[in-house]
Amino acid sequence: MPRTVDLKEKIKELRSFVRSERRVPTYREMLTLFGYRSTNSVAGLIRKLVEAGFLLRDAGGRLVATDKLTGSVRMLGFVQAGFPSPAEEQEADTLSLDEYMIRRPESTFMLTVNGDSMIDAGIQPGDIVLVEKGEAPRSGQIVVAQVDGDWTLKYYVKDRAGVRLDPANRNYRFIRPRQSLVIGGIVRGVIRRYE
Amino acid sequence: MPRTVDLKEKIKELRSFVRSERRVPTYREMLTLFGYRSTNSVAGLIRKLVEAGFLLRDAGGRLVATDKLTGSVRMLGFVQAGFPSPAEEQEADTLSLDEYMIRRPESTFMLTVNGDSMIDAGIQPGDIVLVEKGEAPRSGQIVVAQVDGDWTLKYYVKDRAGVRLDPANRNYRFIRPRQSLVIGGIVRGVIRRYE
DNA sequence: CTTGATACTGAACAAATGTTCAGTTACCTA
DNA sequence: TAGGTAACTGAACATTTGTTCAGTATCAAG
Structure with missing residues (x-):
């Protein structure tokens, strides 16, 4: 089997960017964000992120951040079930309160x-x-x-x-x-x- | 005095676009969105929208939608104060539940x-x-x-x-x-x- | 070690982007 | 009704954009 890239760290970086800048970074911005030296590397990573559901492409082919990436809060279990470990925190997908609370x-x-x-x-x-x-x-x-x-x-x-x-x-x-x-x-x- | 443009309708269109597409439209997209025939008209309108606080420019000069435009809910008064009229509805600025509820x-x-x-x-x-x-x-x-x-x-x-x-x-x-x-x-x- | 699949580099490209210019049109007010 | 200001048109421009190509590097499994 060939080597595989670790998405977690990249997702963390991307989430941070999207939250502060309120938009998906350009390929060139992702170069420095992810530490690549070729925009083609970025293209490959984006394909993975789309597959994983953190990004998606709209009708025009533009990248859009999903709630899984953008959302403000991490969704966890019940109070009595205990408190999340740092590992679980990293894993948990985020959720947008707006999407969660408001239908129309x-x-x-x-x-x-x-x-x-x-x-x-x-x-x-x-x-x-x-x-x-x-x-x-x-x-x-x-x-x-x-x-x-x-x-x-x-x-x-x-x-x-x-x-x-x-x-x-x-x-x-x-x-x-x-x-x-x-x-x-x-x-x-x-x-x-x-x- | 010369004529003035009515922002309300444009803001409504723009809000609708930003909500569904999750991004600020390009100048060309705003052409059809606002019914203009010159991107320079769009530039002028954008200047007004930035002044009015619906859009802002980040460090790189890119357009970013503010909560005033993007937010999911319209903030209104008290229950006993009555219910908003359709006119008030159009006026009211929107608010993001995420921004409102979550600091960190x-x-x-x-x-x-x-x-x-x-x-x-x-x-x-x-x-x-x-x-x-x-x-x-x-x-x-x-x-x-x-x-x-x-x-x-x-x-x-x-x-x-x-x-x-x-x-x-x-x-x-x-x-x-x-x-x-x-x-x-x-x-x-x-x-x-x-x- | 060899094999093979994947990650990644570096460079090039066409298309799309925001901005700018000069000039025209529409509208309010005096 | 005339004047003036802002809204708008149409066209051009340099940048930036995402994508693509061929080729190299890396790593895990057999």
């Missing part, structure tokens, strides 16, 4: 939550909800809705009497719209930042 | 939570915590820690008796490490996806 960017918005009406659903004041417009809510989903003039965050529930909006807080009662109900959007995700 | 990508990991020991802090089973390694925790921060062999998610608290790990659940008691305490990292954020 054109119709998704962030809203800051105030009030504690959804606290038992794990949505606290100050949290940010990702709201997707356009689709009709199903019973049990959390929605941003305008009930009789006031905007609020509640569970959307359909029952025999019609539509009901349930809080996730025992101190509050459910609301049943009297005159108007406008669904602003469905809550697709929640994010919270500490500090 | 190299040392940040995602872990899926199981167990309900932090439920009163709004962290539910199935949620994903963003954990940052490397720094020493301060009292009151949530940490992923190995206490006497078991990995767990708790508040890190320093008191007179030493270090204590507090759950956010009245059904559980705090833990005080007997033999060993390993801090895996500090919880910098929580994300949750519905469906």
Whole structure:
């Protein structure tokens, strides 16, 4: 068997470049980045990186970085499963939070939550909800809705009497719209930042 | 006063291109994208987009898309403040969840939570915590820690008796490490996806 | 050792790139 | 309605781009 190149180090270098420069380096830039002296060497390496799924070629043949390369966070297991070893860290593919959390960017918005009406659903004041417009809510989903003039965050529930909006807080009662109900959007995700 | 160009429509087109192609279009591509017939027109528009902060030039003079252009979600106000009008939607700048949530990508990991020991802090089973390694925790921060062999998610608290790990659940008691305490990292954020 | 497959070099090439120039067109305001 | 400023056209240019070629170096397996 002939010799094989070690991709890991190259990927690390490439990831670093793509993150800081926000673009795929040119062949000449990869020369110095990877320590080659021929652009043909770069071409060979790129072929491997495409095969491995770190880069891909668009319709025009241009190189595009994938989430596997670009993503911000390394996806790992469960808390109880322990903590990753340095070896595992290097191995783990990265993931983009944007890709993970947002299906339809054109119709998704962030809203800051105030009030504690959804606290038992794990949505606290100050949290940010990702709201997707356009689709009709199903019973049990959390929605941003305008009930009789006031905007609020509640569970959307359909029952025999019609539509009901349930809080996730025992101190509050459910609301049943009297005159108007406008669904602003469905809550697709929640994010919270500490500090 | 001479005429002025309407940037909004162009930005919309450009955002759409950058999102789908994951790169800034070339001048020739912008010709068709913006409906121009001269690359010099494109150059003029690019100058405006750079001034407006949607694009920027790196050290080598290459065009780079900013988060203002690329980001996945539109940042808006509070739930009680109402819902954005279509006009506001067009205006709002976009934001990247990765940039917003993650300071140090190299040392940040995602872990899926199981167990309900932090439920009163709004962290539910199935949620994903963003954990940052490397720094020493301060009292009151949530940490992923190995206490006497078991990995767990708790508040890190320093008191007179030493270090204590507090759950956010009245059904559980705090833990005080007997033999060993390993801090895996500090919880910098929580994300949750519905469906 | 020999064999063979792969990694890599060095040089050349056509195509595509961003920039620049002079000149024309469109529009707002006074 | 006239003037002026910015938007835009059309064409040309030097660089840079990714790709390709033939040939050498390296390494593992038999």
